[in-house]
Amino acid sequence: MKAILSQHMLLLKFPTHLGVGQVRGDQLSARIYYVSSTAKSATRTSGQRPPETLAVTRLSMPNGKGGTERPNDPRDDNVTPQAQPAEELKTVSISDTQDQQVRISTSLSPSLRTDFITSFKANSKVFAWSNNDMPGISPDVISHKLSISPSFKPVRQKRRSYDAERYEAMKTEVDKLQAIGFIREVTYPIWLANSVLVKKSGGAWQMCQDYTNLNKACPNDSFPLPRIDQLVDATAGHELLSFMDAYSGYN
Structure with missing residues (x-):
């Protein structure tokens, strides 16, 4: 038996004696798993036992039968618990001025923390600490132009009122x-x-x-941005993944 997996559609097809069977990824199940995981994180400090939730994958057979009952949809709740940072951050100055500061995780090893701070100090000038640090690029270097379809007429939206x-x-x-x-x-x-x-x-x-x-x-771009699953898969094999926002002082 040979199974065919479509990563873009999250669909697995396989032959059966009744025809082609399908296993589809379930967005509701993924949402339930997310809510369950955030609930567990929120109750670790309080000592309460979090509710157990079962992640479900729907199985469709050619005769229309199969699959499991869907549990309650967590999107119906009024308040959805939000994930909280898993570790504490400490503010570190990387220059003589107090305006140039970043926040680094306190769980890093001393050697890795020193390497990060040394790298930030050596490259502090490449960060945009304010809007004045982003003067733009000369049109002689590169310029951008919108590709507007000639079949569309220009639109001037009606002015809205604000308080x-x-x-x-x-x-x-x-x-x-x-x-x-x-x-x-x-x-x-x-x-x-x-x-x-x-x-x-x-x-x-x-x-x-x-x-x-x-x-x-504007016509659709022939080369759109990568899919989020491709970006996540690209992190495989790497020990560290750093998200930096020097303007907001977050790392």
């Missing part, structure tokens, strides 16, 4: 971007998109642009 708090947040952000040269004023825009403000967990506003119409006018 005073959002107006003030937008004005502050626009003034900051203009001062550092990230944006410039255009008198007669062909495409016009409204700003969308999203409040972060810390209470600050994050300004985005509603480029829904513009995205529809």
Whole structure:
């Protein structure tokens, strides 16, 4: 018997005496396993026994029978427990100024911790500690142009109304971007998109642009970004994986 596995569709096909059988990956089961694992992490410190949850893989037979009953959907709960950092972080200065700091895990070995700090100090100038540290790239080196389909007409979105708090947040952000040269004023825009403000967990506003119409006018990229499963598989064989955000001081 020969089985065929499709990694992109998370589907396993195999021959049976009734026809072709299928084993499909179940997103609900993956969600249940995630909720169960975060619940266990949250109850380790309290000493309570976490609820046991069974991860289910659905098996489909050609006659339509098979599989197991789905347990309760955890997405129906009002509050989903969030994963917490598994280890503590310590703030380390990598220059003479207090503004250039990173946070490093306290569980690293002393030798590895020293290597990290030494590398950060030697390369501190390559990090963008503020918006002024990102002046951009000269168009003589490289430039980017949107590939807009000529069959689409330019869209000027109708102006939306915002409250005073959002107006003030937008004005502050626009003034900051203009001062550092990230944006410039255009008198007669062909495409016009409204700003969308999203409040972060810390209470600050994050300004985005509603480029829904513009995205529809641009053809799909022939070389899209890698799939998340490919990125995860690429870490196989490596002892360490580092995520760095020098602007937010997180490593």
